[in-house]
Amino acid sequence: MVVYTKSMGLFGMNTFEVDVETDIAGGMAVFDIVGLPDASVKESRDRVRSAIRNSGFSFPLKKITVNLAPANVKKAGSVYDLPILVSILLSAGEINADLSDSAFIGELSLSGEVRAVNGVLPMTIQAMEKGFKRFFVPAENAAEGAVIKGIDIIPVSDIKTLAAQLNGKLPIIPAKADSIGRKPCVFDVDFSDVKGQYEAKRALEIAAGGGHNILLIGSPGSGKSMLAKRLPSILPDMTFEEMIETTKIHSIAGLLAPGSPVISHRPFRFPHHTVSAAGLAGGGSIPRPGEISLAHNGVLFLDELAEFKKNTLEILRQPLEDGKVTISRVNANLTYPCSVMLITAMNPCPCGYYGHPSRECTCSKKAISQYLSRVSGPLLDRIDIHIEVPPVEFNHLSSSENTETSKEIKKRVDRVRQIQNHRFRKTSISCNAKITPALLQKMCPMDDKAKNVIGNAFDKLGLSARAYDKVLKIARTIADFDESEIIGSQHILEAVQYRSLDRKYWR
Ligand SMILES: Nc1ncnc2c1ncn2[C@@H]1O[C@H](COP(=O)(O)OP(=O)(O)OP(=O)(O)O)[C@@H](O)[C@H]1O
Ligand SMILES: [Mg+2]
Numbered sequence: 001m002v003v004y005t006k007s008m009g010l011f012g013m014n015t016f017e018v019d020v021e022t023d024i025a026g027g028m029a030v031f032d033i034v035g036l037p038d039a040s041v042k043e044s045r046d047r048v049r050s051a052i053r054n055s056g057f058s059f060p061l062k063k064i065t066v067n068l069a070p071a072n073v074k075k076a077g078s079v080y081d082l083p084i085l086v087s088i089l090l091s092a093g094e095i096n097a098d099l100s101d102s103a104f105i106g107e108l109s110l111s112g113e114v115r116a117v118n119g120v121l122p123m124t125i126q127a128m129e130k131g132f133k134r135f136f137v138p139a140e141n142a143a144e145g146a147v148i149k150g151i152d153i154i155p156v157s158d159i160k161t162l163a164a165q166l167n168g169k170l171p172i173i174p175a176k177a178d179s180i181g182r183k184p185c186v187f188d189v190d191f192s193d194v195k196g197q198y199e200a201k202r203a204l205e206i207a208a209g210g211g212h213n214i215l216l217i218g219s220p221g222s223g224k225s226m227l228a229k230r231l232p233s234i235l236p237d238m239t240f241e242e243m244i245e246t247t248k249i250h251s252i253a254g255l256l257a258p259g260s261p262v263i264s265h266r267p268f269r270f271p272h273h274t275v276s277a278a279g280l281a282g283g284g285s286i287p288r289p290g291e292i293s294l295a296h297n298g299v300l301f302l303d304e305l306a307e308f309k310k311n312t313l314e315i316l317r318q319p320l321e322d323g324k325v326t327i328s329r330v331n332a333n334l335t336y337p338c339s340v341m342l343i344t345a346m347n348p349c350p351c352g353y354y355g356h357p358s359r360e361c362t363c364s365k366k367a368i369s370q371y372l373s374r375v376s377g378p379l380l381d382r383i384d385i386h387i388e389v390p391p392v393e394f395n396h397l398s399s400s401e402n403t404e405t406s407k408e409i410k411k412r413v414d415r416v417r418q419i420q421n422h423r424f425r426k427t428s429i430s431c432n433a434k435i436t437p438a439l440l441q442k443m444c445p446m447d448d449k450a451k452n453v454i455g456n457a458f459d460k461l462g463l464s465a466r467a468y469d470k471v472l473k474i475a476r477t478i479a480d481f482d483e484s485e486i487i488g489s490q491h492i493l494e495a496v497q498y499r500s501l502d503r504k505y506w507r
Contacts (some may be wrong), residue, residue: 006132007083008066008123009075010252012287012327014118014333015126017103019069020080022087026232027063032499033084036070038076047078047108055112055160056280060092074332076286079117079160082106082136085159086166095240097166104156112159116140118254121247124148134174138164142175142262144251149177171238185265187233192405193226196396200227203387203498205409206220208234208354209416211431211475212470213320213342213382217501219359220352226344227389228301231343233266233406235299236417242297249289249296249336267298273307281315282336283327292319293336305346314377316342320382323480339430344383348372348505355391355504372505384433384470386501390427416480432476438470444472449489457496461503471495 007018012301031045052059066084068075083104090093107115116138124145127135134152137145142155151233152174164170191201200216204227207214216224238246247263250256256263271280271291282290292300302308319325323339348354349368354361379384420431423443428433435443446454454475458468472487475495479487498506 001091003087005087005090005099007080007105008103008126008135009073009181009458010077010081010123011073011332012250013122013252013336016070017130018075018080018083019067020083020087020481021067021069022067022084022091023067024060024088024091025063029061029063031064033066033068035066035070035071036074037080038074038075041068041075041080042055044078044081044084044108045092047081047110048088050110050264051081051085051108051112051159053086054110055158055163057092057094057163059088060088064088066468077117078107078115078440079105079119079123081108082114082159086162088158089163095163095166097168099166101168102136102154103127103130103134104138106138106156108159114138114158114162115158117254117256120140120144120154121147121244121251121256124151124153125244125248127151134172135212138260144247144256145173145178145257147247148260167263175420187230187406189230190233190406191230191409192403194223194230194426195399195403196392197223197227197389199390200387201404201409203385204231205234205413206474206477206481206498207341207343207385208236208409208413209432210420210473211433212384212474212477213433214344214385215380215383215501216343216345216386216387216389217348217505219356219391222348222389222391224389225303226433228343228345229268230406231299231301232266234410234413235266235341236284236410236414238264238266238297245337249293250429251291253294255294260351265395267295268301269295269299270301273302275308275312277309277312277315278306280312281319281325281327282334287329288336289336290325290338292316292325292338292340295340296337297339298341300340301344302342302344305344306371306375310374310376313374314376317378317382331462339434341433342383346375355388377502377506380502380506381466381470382466384474385498387498388501388504402505414480415479415483419480419483432473432480435473435476440472442470444487445485446475446487446492448487450475450487453492456498457492461496462501463499465500471499474498 001022005020009016009018120141120142128151136154136156138159139155145153165172269291278284280290319338324337327334349363353359353364473490476488478491
C-alpha cells in the first residue's frame with residue numbers, strides 16, 4: 001500500500017512542496033529513497049531506522065521504497081527524516097490519523113529525538129500558502145514558524161510523543177505566536193561618545209537618511225571604526241515586510257538565536273578582511289547566504305577596506321547594484337536578496353598618515369598608489385559618499401560639551417524616511433539611494449541655479465554618469481533634511497563635496 005505524507009523543501013530562497021510517497025511491499029528487506037536525493041537525504045535511512053527502533057516501534061522488515069516528489073528537483077539536507085518516518089509508521093499501522101492537512105519537517109537523532117533544521121520560516125510561509133492547516137516542526141524551531149499567521153505550528157520534540165499525539169492519546173497543542181512587537185533596541189554605543197568629527201557625523205546622518213553607501217578614509221585612530229559602529233543606532237526602524245525578508249535569510253543560514261525568532265532590528269554585519277569570496281557573497285559546497293545577504297535591509301561594514309582581497313571585493317559590484325546575488329550551481333542558480341547599505345573604512349596608505357595634517361607619511365608614491373588601487377574605480381564609483389575623517393582635534397577631545405545623542409539624530413533620520421516613504425508610496429523603491437534611472441529626473445527636481453551648479457561640476461570634475469546620478473540622489477536626501485521638495489544649489493554643492501575625495505587620493 002502506498003502512503004503519502006507532505007513536506008517542504010528549500011533551494012536558495014525558493015521553497016516547494018514535497019510529496020513523500022512510501023510503499024511497503026513483501027520481499028527482501030531493503031530500504032530505498034528515490035527522487036533526486038543527495039547524500040545527506042540518503043543518510044536518512046539509517047537515522048529513520050534507528051529512531052523507529054529506539055522509540056519502541058518495530059521497523060518493517062520488508063521492501064520499503066520512499067519517493068520524494070517532484071523527482072526533478074534536487075532534495076538536500078536532513079529535513080525529510082521526519083516525514084519519511086511518519087509515512088513508514090502510517091504504512092506499518094503504528095499511526096492512525098488523517099494527515100492530509102499536515103506537513104512535516106525535522107531531523108532525527110538515532111534515539112528518536114527531533115532536531116532543529118534551517119529554513120523553517122520560509123518553509124512555513126510556503127506551507128501556509130499551499131493551504132496546510134498544521135505544520136509539524138522541530139520544537140526548537142517552533143517560535144520561528146509561529147510568527148506566520150494562518151497555520152498552526154506543532155512543535156515536535158520526539159517521535160514517541162508525536163505518535164501518541166497523532167493517535168489521539170495526547171493533545172496536539174500549537175505553538176503560541178510570539179507577537180512580533182519590536183523590542184526596544186538598546187545599543188551599547190552612542191554618537192554622543194564621539195567628540196568633534198562634525199563633518200563625518202553629518203555625512204553618516206545623510207547616509208542613514210537616504211540609505212547611501214559611504215566610505216570613511218583617514219589616519220589610524222581618527223575614529224573611523226568608532227563612527228561606523230554607531231551607525232545602527234540612527235537607522236530607521238524596520239517595516240514588518242523587511243523583518244520577515246531578513247529573518248528568512250537568517251533562518252536559511254541557521255543563524256536565528258533561540259529566544260529571538262525574528263530579526264526586528266537592521267542587521268549590522270562586519271566580516272573580517274580575511275573573509276572568502278563565498279563567505280562575503282554566498283556559496284560554498286553546501287550553498288548558504290553570504291555576509292552581504294545576511295546584511296539584507298541593514299548594513300554591511302567593511303573595515304580596513306584595502307586589506308580585503310581584491311577579487312573578493314570585486315564580486316560585490318553587481319550585487320550592490322542589483323540588490324541580489326546569484327550563485328551558479330551545476331544544475332541551477334540560487335538567488336539571495338542583498339539590499340544593503342555599505343559602509344567602508346580605510347587608511348589612505350600603508351603607514352596610514354598620507355594627507356595627515358601634522359605627521360609625515362613614510363610611504364613611497366608607488367606604495368601609496370598600489371595601496372589605494374586595491375579599491376578599484378568601479379567599486380569606488382558605487383560608494384555614494386566619500387568622506388575624510390581627520391584626526392580629532394585636542395580641544396574637541398578634551399571638551400566637556402554635550403554632544404548630540406543618537407536618539408536626537410535618529411529623529412531627523414526618521415523624518416526624512418517619512419518624506420521618502422510618501423514620495424515612493426506608489427513604487428517599490430525604499431529610499432533615495434535606490435531611485436531608478438527612469439525616475440531620477442522626476443524624483444529630483446532642481447531649480448535653475450542647482451542645474452547650473454551640477455552642470456559645472458560635471459564638466460570640471462569629470463564625473464562619470466554613475467557619479468552624476470549619485471550626486472543627484474545625495475542632493476535629494478540633503479534637500480529632504482531641509483524639507484525642500486525642490487533641490488537647490490546649496491544641496492548640490494554639499495553633495496558634490498562628498499564625491500571629491502577620489503580625485504584627491506585616487507588620481
Ligand atoms: N572623536 C573621538 N572622540 C572620542 N574618542 C575617539 C575619537 N576618535 C578616536 N577616539 C578614540 O580612539 C580609539 C580608536 O578609534 P578607531 O578605532 O575608531 O580609529 P580608526 O580610525 O578606526 O583607526 P584605524 O585606522 O587604526 O582602524 C577609539 O576607540 C576611541 O577611544
Ligand atoms: Mg579602524
